[in-house]
Amino acid sequence: MARAATTSDVFNAIAEPRRREILALLRAGERPVTELADALGMTQPGASKHLRVLREVGLVRDRREGKQRLYGLDARGLRAVHEWTGGFEQFWNASFDRLDAYVQDMKQERQEG
Amino acid sequence: MDSTRPETSSRADTADREIVISRVIDAPRELVFEAFTDVRHLSQWWGPAGFTTTTRAFEFRVGGVWDFVMRGPDGTDYSEWITWTELVPPERIAMLHGEYRDDPNAFESVLTFAADGAATRIEMLTVFPTRELRDEAIEKHGAIEAGQQTLGNLAAYVAETRAGRRRS
Numbered sequence: 001m002a003r004a005a006t007t008s009d010v011f012n013a014i015a016e017p018r019r020r021e022i023l024a025l026l027r028a029g030e031r032p033v034t035e036l037a038d039a040l041g042m043t044q045p046g047a048s049k050h051l052r053v054l055r056e057v058g059l060v061r062d063r064r065e066g067k068q069r070l071y072g073l074d075a076r077g078l079r080a081v082h083e084w085t086g087g088f089e090q091f092w093n094a095s096f097d098r099l100d101a102y103v104q105d106m107k108q109e110r111q112e113g
Numbered sequence: 114m115d116s117t118r119p120e121t122s123s124r125a126d127t128a129d130r131e132i133v134i135s136r137v138i139d140a141p142r143e144l145v146f147e148a149f150t151d152v153r154h155l156s157q158w159w160g161p162a163g164f165t166t167t168t169r170a171f172e173f174r175v176g177g178v179w180d181f182v183m184r185g186p187d188g189t190d191y192s193e194w195i196t197w198t199e200l201v202p203p204e205r206i207a208m209l210h211g212e213y214r215d216d217p218n219a220f221e222s223v224l225t226f227a228a229d230g231a232a233t234r235i236e237m238l239t240v241f242p243t244r245e246l247r248d249e250a251i252e253k254h255g256a257i258e259a260g261q262q263t264l265g266n267l268a269a270y271v272a273e274t275r276a277g278r279r280r281s
Contacts, residue, residue, distance in 0.1 A: 011252060087254040089134055092237060094161030096136040102158040103140045103148050110144070 013057040018042070019050050023059060023073065030063075030072035130244040132251075135236040142226050145233040146203035149224065152179065159183070166193075175200055178214075199223075210239075218246055 014020055018040060025031065025039055037047040051071055054060035061074040138145050148154045152171040159166050163186035170180040179195040192212050199207035203226055211219030222239040241247035 088132055088239075088251045091161060091254040092134045093136070095159060096134070096138075096235070098158035098160075098162060099145075099148060100136070100138050102154065103138055103145055106144055106148065106154075107140045 010057045010059060013053050013059060016050070016053075019054055022047070022050055022054060026060065026071060026073045030070040032068045032070055034068075036071065127240050130241045130247045132239045132241075132247065133236065134239075135234060137229060137232050137234050139232045141231065142228045142233045143203045145235065146206075146226050149206055150202075152181075155179070160185075173197065173200075180214075194219075218242070218249070220246060220250060 014023070021040055022036060025036060033044055033047050033051060036042075036051070037044045040047060051060060051062070055062060055071075055074075058074050060071055062069050062071045064070075148158065150173050152168050156166045156168065160183050165184050166181045167184070168179065168181040170178055172178060175197055177197055179193075181193050183191040183193050185191070194211045194213050194216060196209045197206065198209055198221065199205060205226070206224045207221060208224075209219045209221050220239055220241045222237055225236045225238075227234045227236070239247075239250075241250060
């Protein structure tokens with residue numbers, strides 16, 4: 001299980017720039033591996049390897065259509081990323097919530113005092 | 114997002130490595146600014162609900178340092194190290210934010226305080242040295258914030274309720 005760290009963690013998976021490029025390409029819709037490989041200037045086995053990692057962490061799903069296999073974004077895996085990437089803003093918005101409450105207390109004290 | 118909309122505050126060269134967060138607070142600018150100037154105030158609101166800060170050193174001046182430990186509700190400690198790079202009361206505070214002195218991954222935040230009638234608009238522009246560091250900070254704060262979302266929402270709710278009650 002040498003690859004467990006990469007394949008079980010969404011964030012390790014998207015730390016790789018080429019995999020982020022694949023996700024960006026898939027935003028436009030489902031595509032077969034051959035098209036993805038072309039767009040990325042990669043070999044097909046190279047693109048397949050990245051797609052396998054993305055699929056294992058739940059960021060990409062695939063389905064068979066006729067003779068070819070189509071890859072698309074997996075909304076479930078992306079939800080975790082979306083929540084996670086909101087972290088910095090959430091941290092500060094939560095801090096500013098407390099700041100707001102604190103400043104209201106300051107204001108009231110000054111008015112009373 | 115309408116890309117043809119004029120963006121006066123956005124600078125294209127740093128757009129992919131910055132984060133802007135803004136908030137309007139119903140209080141005069143001097144008062145809001147003051148809440149950023151003293152550890153007595155800062156320790157009351159820094160971090161989401163349930164977070165506490167323990168200050169090792171605090172000196173509010175350009176070149177001064179706030180060296181502290183932030184503790185999350187689950188008991189995890191986060192080392193924080195802030196130094197102020199520009200202070201223009203009550204308009205602007207620029208600070209370098211890292212985990213320790215000379216942290217190579219430290220990032221700069223510029224807080225501007227603008228009077229908006231009787232209220233104050235705070236804008237926090239954080240520019241990271243690289244896009245990778247921005248993404249890392251997002252992930253780190255995401256990690257801090259993970260599991261705290263409920264608390265964060267509760268805090269927002271409590272703050273709103275308190276503010277609403279005060280206004281009515």
